Amino acid sequence: MQVLQEERAAVGIDLYRQMVLIREFETEAESQYKAAHIGGYCHLSSGQEATNVGTVHALEADDLLVTGYRCHGFALARGVPARAAMAELFGREGGCANGRGGSMHLLDVERGFYGGWGIVAGQLPIATGLALGLVRQDRPQAVLCELGEGAVNMGAWHESLNLAAVWRLPVVFLVVNNGYGMGTAVDRASAEPDVFRRAESYRMPGERVDGDDLDAVIEASERLLSAARQDRQPAVLEAVTYRFRGHSVADAGLAYRTREEIAEREARDPISRVREQLIAAGASEEELDAVVAEVEAEVADAVAYAEADAEPPVAELAAGMHAAGSDAQFERMRPGSPFGERELIFDAGLGR
Amino acid sequence: MTPAAVAEAAEAGADAGDVAVANYREALRMALREELTRDERVFVMGEEVGVFDGAYKVTAGLLDEFGADRIRDTPISEEGFVGAGVGAAMLGERPVVEVMTLNFLIVAMDQVVNHAAKIGAMFGGEVRCPLVIRTPNGAGNQLTAQHSQSMDGWFAGTPGLKVVAPANPADAKGLLKAAIRDDDPVLVIENLRAYTLKGEVPTDPEHVVEIGRAAIPRSGSDLTIVSHGYATTRALAVADRLAESHEVEIEVVDLRSLRPLDVETVAASVVRTHRVLCVEEGWPSYGVTAELAARIQRACFDDLDAPVERVGMAEVPLPYAKNLETAALPNEDRVAAAALATLGLGPAA
Structure with a gap:
C-alpha cells in the first residue's frame, strides 16, 4: 500500500480506522433503525468506505464538501463526531443539525x-455556488460534490x-457509482453508462477509478482537487463501488440483484x-484488532450518547428557520399581535 | 453617488433635496447600485443582466460600473444559477439573482422551495442563506399563457422564505435594499407593468423599507381594498373612480410583504371599514387573497358587514387575443364592480 510505504503508516491506520468506523456506525444504525x-x-x-475515506482524505482542511443523502460515511470521514451523527439520526438536540435534519441532512x-x-x-x-463563493472570496480551495450515479440523468x-x-470553478463532481439508482441498474438508466465520459x-x-481501491481513490482525488485549487479546473471523478445493503434500510436489496452478486462483492470488501x-506493510493483527475494538467502543458510546441526549423542545419548533432579527418582521403575523392566529404560525424559535 | 448615478438621477428629474422622481426600474437600479457600493459581498447574476443591460433594463449600466464579476451574465440555466446563488449565499456572499420572469422561476422551483427555503430550519440554524431572487410577475402585454403568471402564493405559502412585492418606486428601492440586507432568502416579486410607474424615491442610501409591514397609501372609511404589487395601482385607481362616481371613501392597504404578512394592519383597517375586497394579479383559488380571506374572517368576524370579496385573474391559462386577455385580468372595471357589490351598491359579484 503506497500510503504506508511512504512512511505514512499512521495515516494508513487512521484511514483504516475511519473505514471501520463507518462500517460499524452503519451496522449499528441499521439495528437502531x-x-x-x-x-x-x-x-x-x-x-x-474506500470512496468515502479516500476522497475526503484528499481534502484540505479549508476545502468544502457537499453530498447527497447517503452522507453518513462522508460526514464521519470528514470528522463529524460519531456522537453528533448518531444523535442526529436519533433526532436529538445534540445532533449535528440539532435534530432537525436527520440521516440525510x-x-x-x-x-x-x-x-x-x-x-x-x-x-x-x-456546490457550484459554493465554488463561485470561494472564487469571489479569493480562497484557493476547492469543493468536492458527491452524487450518486443515478443523479447524472437530472437536469x-x-x-x-x-x-x-x-x-x-474549483469543484470536483464525485460520482459514486454503486451500480444501482435505487433498484435501477446504470445501463437501464443512462444512455452513456460510462458516466465519467x-x-x-x-x-x-473525467476519470473513472476503482472506488474500492483506497490508494487509487486518494491518488485521483488529490490530483483532481489539486487542479481545482490551482487552476480552477472543474472535473468529474467516477468512483465505481458497491453498496452491500439495500438502497435504504427499508430495502432488502434483492429485487434487482442476486444474492450471488452481493456475496461476490462482499468477498472483495x-x-x-x-x-x-x-x-503486508508491517502492521500487526493485534494492532488492527485494537483499532476495531476502539471503534466499536466509539460507536457504542455514540449510541449511549444519543439515547441519553434530550429531544429538541417543542417550544423551539421553528428554531433556526429564520435569522436573528426576524422576530420583529413576523410580529404582525404571529400570536401576540392582536389579530394573530395561534395555530398557523408558531411563535417559538423565530429569529434564534 | 457615483458620477453615473448622479447623471441618472439628473435624467430622472432629481430634486436638489433628498427625493428623486424615478420610475420603478430606476428605483430598483438605485437600490442595486447603492448596495453594490456598500457591500463587496453583493453581486448580481442572471440572464442578460450584463452585456444586454437587463431583459427589462433594471441592471442597465451596472456592468460598466461594477465589472463582469459582480454583474455576472449566466447561461439560460435557471436551476443552475439560482442554485449557485444558494451555494454562494451559504458561504456568506450576498447574491442578487435576477430571474427574467416569475414563469421561469418555476423552472428553478426545486432550488427555491426544496433547498433555499429549507436551509435555516433543516440544518438546525447552523448555516444561513442570505439570497435575494428578483423577478417580475404579471400579465397584460399579450404574452399569453406561459409568460403571464403570478404564482405569488406558491412562494408566500412556503415557510423559510420571505416574499416582498413592492407596488411603487419608493418601495421597490426600499424593499430590495431590505431584502439584500436580510440574512434569509427573500423573493422580491416585481411586476412587468410596474416597471414604468413613476414616483418619488428617497435618494438616501439608508432608505430601507422594513419587511413585514403593510402600507396604507390611501385612507377611507367605507371599504378596505387589500392588494399588493400591480394590483395596488388598480386599487388606487378604482378608489379614485368610485370617490368621484359614488362618493365612497375606499382605504387601500398595500401589503408590501406577503411573508411575513402584516395581518395586523389589514385587520385594523377592516375593523374600521367593516367591508373588504382583496385583489391580486394571480389566480385567487388557493392564492394570496384566499389566505387574506381566511385571516380576515377569523380576525374580524364580528366586524364584517359583508362577506370578504376577492378579485383575481380569471382561472384560465391566459389567452392571447387582446379582448380575452383584458376580460381575464383583474382590471379596474372588475375591481370596481366587486367594490360596489361589497358596499351594497351594486349587484353581487
Missing part, C-alpha cells in the same frame, strides 16, 4: 461540510457541470483489502 430508534429514510454506506460547517441534501442532484447547483447535473466549466461534453477532465495491505 429496526428497533425504531431511528426514523425516516436511512441510506447506508456499507461497502463504499448531516452537516458540519466548521469542517467545511455543507450538508447532506435529499433531492437527487439538488446539491450540484449549490441539475448538466446545468451544474456547464456552469462550472463556463465559469471555471460525460465530462467531455463540458471539456473538463474494501475494508478487508486495506487490512491485508496494512498487514
